[in-house]
Amino acid sequence: MMELEIRPAPLRKTLLVPASRQKAFAVFAGRMHEWSPAVQSLLGGRRDIVIEGRPGGRWYEISADGAEADWGRVLAWEPPHRLLLAWQLDADFQYDPGLVTEVEVRFFEEEPRRTRIEFEHRHLERFGARAAEVAASLDGEGGWSGSFALYAALLGKEQEARHAAG
Amino acid sequence: MADHQAIFKALAEPSRCQIVEHLSREPLTVRQLTDRLPIGQSAVSQHLEVLRKAELVRFEPRGASNVYRIDPRGLGAVRAWLDRYWDEALGNYARLLEDGEDDDGT
Numbered sequence: 001m002m003e004l005e006i007r008p009a010p011l012r013k014t015l016l017v018p019a020s021r022q023k024a025f026a027v028f029a030g031r032m033h034e035w036s037p038a039v040q041s042l043l044g045g046r047r048d049i050v051i052e053g054r055p056g057g058r059w060y061e062i063s064a065d066g067a068e069a070d071w072g073r074v075l076a077w078e079p080p081h082r083l084l085l086a087w088q089l090d091a092d093f094q095y096d097p098g099l100v101t102e103v104e105v106r107f108f109e110e111e112p113r114r115t116r117i118e119f120e121h122r123h124l125e126r127f128g129a130r131a132a133e134v135a136a137s138l139d140g141e142g143g144w145s146g147s148f149a150l151y152a153a154l155l156g157k158e159q160e161a162r163h164a165a166g
Numbered sequence: 167m168a169d170h171q172a173i174f175k176a177l178a179e180p181s182r183c184q185i186v187e188h189l190s191r192e193p194l195t196v197r198q199l200t201d202r203l204p205i206g207q208s209a210v211s212q213h214l215e216v217l218r219k220a221e222l223v224r225f226e227p228r229g230a231s232n233v234y235r236i237d238p239r240g241l242g243a244v245r246a247w248l249d250r251y252w253d254e255a256l257g258n259y260a261r262l263l264e265d266g267e268d269d270d271g272t
Contacts, residue, residue, distance in 0.1 A: 011248055015256055017263040027263060035258035037251065121252060127244045 010122035017115050021080040021107045024115040028105060029053065029083055033061070051085070053077055059085055070095045075102065082106050087121065101126050176220035181205055182213045186236070189223055193235035 017024050027035075032049040045064035049071070052058050057074035072095075076084035085103040090096045101123045108116040176182055181203065188194060188202055196214065200207045214234055217223040225232040 009245075011245065011252060013252060013256060015260055017260050019263045024263060028259060031262070035255055035262050037254045037258070117256075119252070119256065121248055124245055124248070 010120050010124065013119040015117050015119070016110065017117060018113060019115055020113055021109050021115050024107050024117060025080040025083065028117075029079070051083075053079075072100075080107055090127065099126060176216050176222055179213065179216075181209070182217055185210070185213055185217065186222060189234055189236050193233045195228070195231040195233055197231065199234070 019027070029051045032051060033046060036049055038046065046061050047064050047066075048062045050058065050060055050062065052074060055074055055077050057077065059071045059073055060068050061071060062068055070088065072086040072088040074084070075086050076082060083105045085105075087101045087103045088095055088097065088099050090099055101121065104120045104122070106118045108118070110116050184203060185199060188199060194202075196207060196210055199214075200210050203210060205213075214223060214225075218225070218237075221237050223234050224237040225234045227233075
């Protein structure tokens with residue numbers, strides 16, 4: 001069989017903001033509902049996005065009528081240096097407990113009121129591996145299974161994604 | 167997402183699956199691929215074009231021909247979707263911090 005390790009590069013972004021690390025961290029983690037694009041609401045009519053300030057905390061949105069929808073969870077909470085989140089929304093913006101990708105945000109003090117932020121969204125191969133798993137379970141023995149399985153093998157990370165889901 | 171579907175569509179065709187398998191072992195030219203597959207060179211070229219558009223393979227010129235290999239970016243569509251989302255989100259975030267609020271260190 002194939003032995004492949006083809007992994008899409010992580011998304012990386014660097015930005016400079018005119019704020020202290022404390023402020024930059026607090027706005028990132030505490031006011032996401034003010035900066036996340038509104039169109040991506042899972043519920044329609046979003047009131048808030050909550051990132052609970054502790055490892056293992058929830059990351060979820062609250063709609064105008066009080067319904068909640070998960071985005072993921074907090075993997076590391078280290079204010080004001082670092083935040084590590086599990087992003088568990090699939091490409092249709094649906095929460096999938098079996099999908100775990102990582103968003104890491106690190107804050108570096110350039111000057112007292114100037115912070116450099118290094119952002120990374122990684123393990124993107126898990127989107128493919130997970131899509132392949134789901135498709136295979138829906139598909140049974142159709143012609144699609146082979147291509148999805150190949151795709152999963154290509155992305156080489158099915159085991160890891162399954163493990164992370166467990 | 168339509169582009170997401172394109173990746174799976176690209177792989178749903180048996181010949182394209184085979185092409186990806188061959189390229190996963192070693193980079194190859196169109197002619198080398200044609201030698202390994204029961205289809206003609208123009209069919210190979212057409213399949214490669216579909217795979218290239220889905221960002222599953224890429225090529226680079228070597229002499230008179232192009233050498234094809236697996237594109238390690240893979241998942242191009244998903245990546246593009248997240249890239250757009252985070253660009254917009256982080257842009258909003260930076261503007262929020264620039265909007266003259268007192269930096270009280272909280």
